[in-house]
Amino acid sequence: MLNIRIEKATTLKEKPDPNQLGFGNIFTDHMFIMDYEEGKGWIDPRIVPYQDVVLAPSAMVFHYGQEMFEGLKAYRTKSDEILLFRPEMNIKRTNTTNQRICIPQVNEADVLQAIKAIVEVDKDWVPSLPGTSLYIRPFIIATDPFLGVRPANMYKLMIILSPVGAYYKEGMNPVKIWVETEYVRAVKGGVGFAKTGANYAASLKAQMKAKEKGYTQVLWLDGVERKYIEEVGTMNVFFKIDGEIITPSLEGSILPGVTRDSVIQLLKDWNMKVSERKLSIDDLYLAHEEGRLEEVFGTGTAAVISPVGLLDWDGRQLTVNNGEIGPVARKLYDTITGVQCGTIEDTYNWTVKVNQ
């Protein structure tokens, strides 16, 4: 159990118009901070007014990218409960990430307590309009003022909160995706499975290229054979072919998504055939040519489910399901968002209440 010191803000910010919320540009009144020092462990857990981070220019995070983050959401139910969705999975992934990039492990119960505590303090910031939520961003940075390349001895874990708008303002909309064949995001043996800055910095170039060409996101291929499908931007990806629902297996280069895991569990319980395995881009295009490709969708915390309407692979355009949302994507979206905001019974115990 953390003994969290709480210092309340003396003046509170004005809340934004819930109809105008975007993503990740507005922050709440408070934040959680906890320091790590070699030999002392994680110390001084505190909730303080949202404030700037003050670091030496030599702080390791600025130079060697030793940093990690997580992303999850708090939802307000009709009865004004505040629910988190599977937060223990994000916290577990924190430790998986930390392990790979040599950040000390966190106590998982403590971090859950911290998340609940900071959301509780800023609970008035959890919006209630359909589709809106409070985005929770825990992150850790290396702070030693030292230029040698080695794991740091000092870190800061912070949790900041940002009210976010509905992802689909005008209804769910299938997206156009660019299949990237030049740049690589991650490779087995690297850090692709970890939620760390490196993967996102490496992804920007291809993402910009895709945007310029009019596509929403990038579909990554594996870095070794350059043919197996990995994931989409900040989403995992699923394909329905011949009735089988396929998603790339977790072999070290893709992020093990919380939404991905939830989707797999639901599909299994619905008695659908779901396989975690390799799928090559050639086989995908072949399936489409033969009329066997039924649906494609991405999964992630931001959009929950994002149907894919079109893929472009070196100029070969493939239209999925006539550019329309498929029934599996629709059912998954309705089920997961229903559980998240408390309108569908949570038979899996996926949600965690913030306030009792």
Next chain:
Amino acid sequence: MLNIRIEKATTLKEKPDPNQLGFGNIFTDHMFIMDYEEGKGWIDPRIVPYQDVVLAPSAMVFHYGQEMFEGLKAYRTKSDEILLFRPEMNIKRTNTTNQRICIPQVNEADVLQAIKAIVEVDKDWVPSLPGTSLYIRPFIIATDPFLGVRPANMYKLMIILSPVGAYYKEGMNPVKIWVETEYVRAVKGGVGFAKTGANYAASLKAQMKAKEKGYTQVLWLDGVERKYIEEVGTMNVFFKIDGEIITPSLEGSILPGVTRDSVIQLLKDWNMKVSERKLSIDDLYLAHEEGRLEEVFGTGTAAVISPVGLLDWDGRQLTVNNGEIGPVARKLYDTITGVQCGTIEDTYNWTVKVNQ
């Protein structure tokens, strides 16, 4: 030409004992800062007292690793001139890195001017003992207070300075190197050729493993076939086999070192056979077995030349040149360090004077 505003520190720090200098833990009295804003470009170049960096917790650099750095040195000559070694190569590499991770390009002449100006202001910090120098660390970080994954619109370029001790305090010493077969540093299509945090964060785990086993650094193999030699920790690597000096060719996954380039030029001028090409770890071990491996050494700004005395590849230990420094490594070290500190004529125009 930058119009650099200079704000001098009112009290100066005490200079450290030049015999006790380490690496990257002591910083000078001043630093250079320049901001970037979308639409305005690089603005407000200034030299200010060395000071903390103040950023929003949502600053992009903390989350998505959009950051780059360079490393070069200033040397004091016997006649009290201060020399930089090929700074224009570091600045060119800055733009190569920036291009890959979507940081705006810098004006190369401006950055050279900035480096000279900040070193000039803190010139009393350039130590004079043999082997000591002033390490120069330019770096750029993304500062937008925004959690969306996209290239930032705001950056800070900073230059900080750190007096560093002689790398070889008790004479040049061959190092023991661990050949890494589990973890991968970078892959073609990724960011391996760029000097960005991602590569260093990804390298920490293997480096820790090597250290624990008693090795100084890691020799990386390629991420695709897992057999071609790439580079060593923060150095490029050279092998002398049958009279031919081989260094891995630049194919996107290794850093194009300034020292590497200088070594290649010198070897060519000495009429030695030097090849930039692929070399597999099997071929290296075979050459050793057949008595054809003569020398192995790393090259980088920190050590200049670092002879390798032993390699360990999955328990197969290979001793190079009886663990002794080879003649090529020795001659390269003496020549480059001689040019750097002004005792050998600079026939290549590699050095740039800071003060006239």
